[in-house]
Amino acid sequence: MFTGLIEEMGVLRAVQRRGEAMILTISASKVLADVKLGDSISVNGVCLTVVEFDRYSFSVDVMPETYRLTNLHSIPSGSALNLERAMMAGGRFGGHLVQGHVDGTGTIKERSTQANAIVFTVEPNDVQIMRHVVQQGSITLDGISLTVVSADRESGHFTVSIIPHTLRETVLQNKHPGHTLNIECDILGKYVDHLLSMRDTQPAKQSGGLTESILRDNGFM
Structure with a gap:
């Protein structure tokens, strides 16, 4: 989860392509301060996982679904990129709830x-x-x-x-x-739109209150 407040601009240093799969190597400083393998970093609004890093850069995998839905495949090496680390509990929440799941x-x-x-x-x-x-x-x-x-x-x-x-x-x-x-x-x-559409398309059910199965069926669990 992110807040949409950009921490720094990194630079796209290298792109490795194999069909609709890519590995991006991005130079940065601030987001590397406490980075670990498996951390999530928002890259131009796309939640990506750190698979390798050193003192000056980190690398992330881009899978075909992300390739097709975002503009990452069209960004040339040397371009600036917006970077944000995943939010920490207890920190200030200055933006809004951002998943990094691009529509x-x-x-x-x-x-x-x-x-x-x-x-x-x-x-x-x-x-x-x-x-x-x-x-x-x-x-x-x-x-x-x-x-x-x-x-x-x-x-x-x-x-x-x-x-x-x-x-x-x-x-x-x-x-x-x-x-x-x-x-x-x-x-x-x-989520509101999804719940309303489910209500309109599913047959009416006898009301039994909010249950664990209802939450699970509608994507909240």
Whole structure:
């Protein structure tokens, strides 16, 4: 679990490809301070597992499902990457609940300036993602916890507003129209939508209260 507050920008040093499988080697500093094999690190919003590390870099495996759903396969060596370690219990929770399980990618359609803010207009490559994009709700773009400013389902795009600090400290500084972003919608909204859809499609059952089997059947256990 992550919060969407980027700790540092690393650099993609090497990419090993075998079909739709990859091994990425990323140089970093802060996230390596207490790293262990098997740790989870969010890389541009994608939860990946550390399989090797040294004092200056770490390596992660990318499996075919992640290859297909994210933009990691199109990022060239030398590119900056947003990095965040998994959150620790007891720490400050400044963003929102982020799993690092990307729903899909989106394309930046417009980047503009409004006073001290930079506004990005993003069009998901899968229009179904808009179902879970809520105005004033939370969304994660390349691992960054952001607030949705507007969501237009008819045109199939949404906007987010970035403060200068966020722009400087993340890969958004290098993102312009035509670039892609990894999108993760708010997990709470996805669970609510799932439960409502299950209610609408399953035959009515006699109410017996909340049970362990109901929680398990609906993905909470």
